[in-house]
Amino acid sequence: MELTTGNRIGINISSNGDKTFQAFDPSKNEYLNEKFTMATAKEFETALTLAEKAFSVYSGLPYVQRAEFLDAIADEIMELGDSLLERCSLESGLPIARISGERGRTCGQLRMFAELLREGSWLDVRIDTAQPDRKPIAKPDIRRILMPIGPVAVYGASNFPLAFSTAGGDTASALAAGCPVVVKSHSSHPGTNALVASAIIKAAKKTNMPEGVFSLLYLDHEGSVKLVQAPAIKAVGFTGSREVGLTLFNAAMTRPDPIPVYAEMSSINPVILMENALKNRKDEISESLASSVNLGVGQFCTNPGLIVLVKSDASRDFMESFASTFKNALPGTMLNKNIKKAYDQSITFLQNHPDVNVISKSSLASDSNKTEGQPIAFYTKGENFLTDKSLSKEVFGPETLFVVCTDFNQLTEVLKSLEGQLTATIHADKEDERNFTSIIQIISQKVGRLVYDGYPTGVEVCSAMQHGGPFPSTSFSNSTSVGTAAIFRFTRPVAYQSFPNNFLPEALKDLNSLKILRLINGKWTKDNI
């Protein structure tokens, strides 16, 4: 597979600009050869015009055709074979095995949405039939369906170069919803983006999709902000830092017509360890928790960055056990230089903090030429955490902070002080149940997902998943970026009143030809009308 370095403007590869940039190999600490070309203003406009045009066709295609397109994308991604895995590993520093797993997830997501489209009940069809004789006024026939919102801009994430990038969860759910997608390539993995984009374009051609259903742009920061403000764009999917997420969010909110930016930004994913769980399962928890902190060099949105417990013999023993396991972790290559730099700065800040102590750290990076992050675990007291907001800032990398509370009361205060989170995890045993309910009560108001006796990393892709919580973990807590419900971010309901059957969308007709579940006069049924 030959690597292209131009923007994908519909079916064309276009490199009219004179600004270029190179990808970086973080494990060798050197730039890669290819020069990728930033999109010109003209290329940018063309991509958006094509997306708008494509929308009027794509939004009206039968759902099964959209499903075929998604399946074809998955097929074409697999067709890229090892060249994709190798390029992705080169650009991200992630090992081939991890990339291979992520490719499986990416294709799995595409096929999951294809399946959702084929089943069809996600359309949330609601029909209230007419009652012409109702007094005092006749009741009209009203039929509601979810429609695609319009062209969507997707910003690739650094930490999931496949599963949250060019053909990742945001793209898959937007395409499933019926929205053309314009992807802003992530500067860390432009080659990976190019390869996946070529797979999407191939799939689009094979399944006769309209040109403009997908474009890929290489944009600098200014261009990224412009993309959110482009009139053609009607919604945005983003996974990344709080800073960039808020910049895009604010840019969207100050448009003449604000649009939703679904930004997944920042989370420290508290893990609450109850006394008896620690007593009974000290070694098991310390080993698994250390693994979770270091998984993927700590570069997951769900990385457990905060461990909350009450001071006791059990917690002291646990921390000792954790420390001795954790110090065996190895430094790992981080995704890029900026992430490594930000990580080192955060670590230095905590190391110099008067109220924070190191409880365990790995050996130093073996080679100072590499972009490696050093696993490290810190400790502070509950009262320090409560008074110093800087201690609750996300540190992106293999780091965690133990917060040791004087008593259960202080622990609940610590939990109450937290910002919104993607997840919270609790380890408790039978004897801990007395305090369990009040903890659940507090944290369920703070998070999108509660994990019992497990670890927050590893986000299952399924119908029941909720990956999104109160601000700042996401910009809209009523949305998810993982699982089938992610499709709803890119839809809006439209009601048809008193429409002749032949002008209604297929799913709203009397005959339920799609065989979907519909709410008819208050009853969910697959019956015809």
Added chain:
Amino acid sequence: MELTTGNRIGINISSNGDKTFQAFDPSKNEYLNEKFTMATAKEFETALTLAEKAFSVYSGLPYVQRAEFLDAIADEIMELGDSLLERCSLESGLPIARISGERGRTCGQLRMFAELLREGSWLDVRIDTAQPDRKPIAKPDIRRILMPIGPVAVYGASNFPLAFSTAGGDTASALAAGCPVVVKSHSSHPGTNALVASAIIKAAKKTNMPEGVFSLLYLDHEGSVKLVQAPAIKAVGFTGSREVGLTLFNAAMTRPDPIPVYAEMSSINPVILMENALKNRKDEISESLASSVNLGVGQFCTNPGLIVLVKSDASRDFMESFASTFKNALPGTMLNKNIKKAYDQSITFLQNHPDVNVISKSSLASDSNKTEGQPIAFYTKGENFLTDKSLSKEVFGPETLFVVCTDFNQLTEVLKSLEGQLTATIHADKEDERNFTSIIQIISQKVGRLVYDGYPTGVEVCSAMQHGGPFPSTSFSNSTSVGTAAIFRFTRPVAYQSFPNNFLPEALKDLNSLKILRLINGKWTKDNI
């Protein structure tokens, strides 16, 4: 029923402030006697603290208890009897018959949400059970449910002093979702607010709701903005002008933690009249359309403010027929002096516009002392409408603008030029079908509800209703403020991973004791697990 004039801070009536205001009787053009007291900063804080406290209790109550509360509110509103109808008519200038109908709708909405809670399937429960043996990694048990978002601020609307005010659709849906409500009273009908608030408080006491589940505050503009920015508030429901809606929206978006403001703001509700419909049903359409323009003195969000047609003999005949019907309309009392003033200004602007002509108007106001609005219909050419944005601004009152296009092409250009709308209506007959599909294609991207051969006023309250469209008709086009789906504005999904059955919310347990529809491993079912 004695009228109180203080803020309702939980169960207390509180008038500690020294700023007061009076309601106004628009039909007599005079202030009413009672002096209502603006909330002090302390009262404001107390209401919010109580709402936060109430949330932790109220959000956890069994759904049937919330349903009983909603039903009890409806009962208590009916208990207010004629005193409510009279006060409301006095403050709004709306006739008793209309208020009585609106009271029915208000109580109907409350009971509809009670019914929704009792049925329970709205919780959108999704369960994916564990697969401990799955390779390469075990699949955990994930169960997702909708949870209330937190305390909600509701801003009463001038044009629905009952159905979109203190106990209106926003309040009913927020309370149904499990969210305490703080209502900002509308300055036009403070007495009506007070009476309805007393009914809510009575109902809360009777059904043992926690104090703070409801409060009512009299606030000036500054206080209204502060309410949106109060940390305790997690979402906002608003129906009103574009200007105020945007002020609240922007205030919410610049919070340290942005929250959604569901604002229903501005819509001109285009009506498209096709040639053959006009030929065949000229008199029927002109009469009904004139009635729709003048219904409630034109003070509906769904008022048809734009009528689009192609120049032809049929359209000329139709406009003549419309003009002669329309001139028989009578001036009516508007809701308040500000609305009347804004209406007169808009009318004067259009009357002086060089490209706009009057095609019909009613007699003048019979009594210049009254706050009356004069029905008036204007006419302009398609090319003028396309070049002058000021002609597409909403005029709140009994006014409409005919846009006569040179041909079908220009008609589609006019439709494409429109901002987002709550509704679009089309009248077409068999012979018009050739052009029908392309029109539907354009307008379905612009609106929340399409009406065929009907009129946009009269919004049915039902499961299938969509009252909300692209900006500026609403701030979030994926939400509705009418119908059962309005509840989703005030919820967010929470997933429970690997939780023991006894710690799960009732609706997520293996035993489906609530007998609701749940998505279990991809299949919608009422079965147990």
